[in-house]
Amino acid sequence: MISLHDLTKIFHGGIRALDGVDLTIADGEFFALLGPSGCGKTTLLRTIAGLETPTGGTVRIDGRDVTALPPGDRDVAMVFQDYAIFPHMDVTTNIAYPLRIKKVPRAQRTAKAADVAARLSLTELLRRRPSELSGGQQQRVALARAIACHPAAFLFDEPLSNLDARLRLEARTFLKRLQRELGVTTVFVTHDQAEALALADRIAVMHQGRMIQIGAPADIFHRPHTTFVASFIGSTPMNLLPADVTPTALHVAGATFPVPPGVTPGDHITYGVRPEYMDLSPSPRPDAFPGTISVLENLGTHTLVTLETPDALIQAVVPKGDEPPIGTRAWAVPRRSLIYRDETLHTTDHQQAV
């Protein structure tokens, strides 16, 4: 179990990379830290690893306060984006390296390296050097090295980002299976929301050194607490449309809905709909956004349709073949909506037409 209490890191020049982070990661959990570049993900991971000293707050691993301990005494293994495997050592020596540091006898560490290598399908490559390996194989060597020393936790800093798209998907599935098998608590940094949704038991979305939302992938996807999280999660971004509130109706990009409970005229309201929850109608209806089809993008089994309205561009994902031709007049009907008041989630209830 990793617990962080009021963790703050201020770098020279006053950059506040971590701003009062409170977080508990359960034993055996696969936890993703997700957020845009510069939000503090790597700093948080390095602080857990002991590679950065926090300005304030505490880091506990399995109940033990490790805040002042050096990395080697924390029982964690970190895998970096560039793998950081030693170019002059062969695969066996690389995998066995942490055991050598722990003064494990040579025969024992060679046997352990061979055992871990077998698990990761590296047996054929044990005599090779990193320069003779593909990116995916190097990544497996870095993982094997992390596994060999049986740490209490794995800390991964974008370990898949150097792989090409296909290999990345394979490595993702492999990593997920491996983590399940080993049951080791894992903290995984990524700026790729699809990767976080696919891998993690829970996700923390970070922004400017703070935790904006922590939850299961489905929760973060269906109930993003702020418009920031809403716009960050999902392979096609959520439609976020400004709404006008009158005493009798909510007006959004040419559509009209009942006023949601608790909303009053003058409130700053944003109406959110995921493109996947938008249908297209060929005829007018009051609870639909009228527009003209302007762009069609092929998503394989589906098409991403962009509808141009006088106020906004609205996107819908429809099954391939259901998309109207470019230039057609169409009405986008929300099936499931979220109402944000002052950028914060107010309700997820879908409002029927007036």
Ligand code: ATP
């Ligand atoms: P990325 O996805 O681009 O790797 P990140 O979310 O991992 O970004 P961090 O690397 O943790 O972000 O950086 C957080 C903030 O701290 C950034 O503003 C960065 O410029 C700053 N920062 C990071 N390391 C240092 C340092 N050694 N000295 C000064 N500022 C730093």
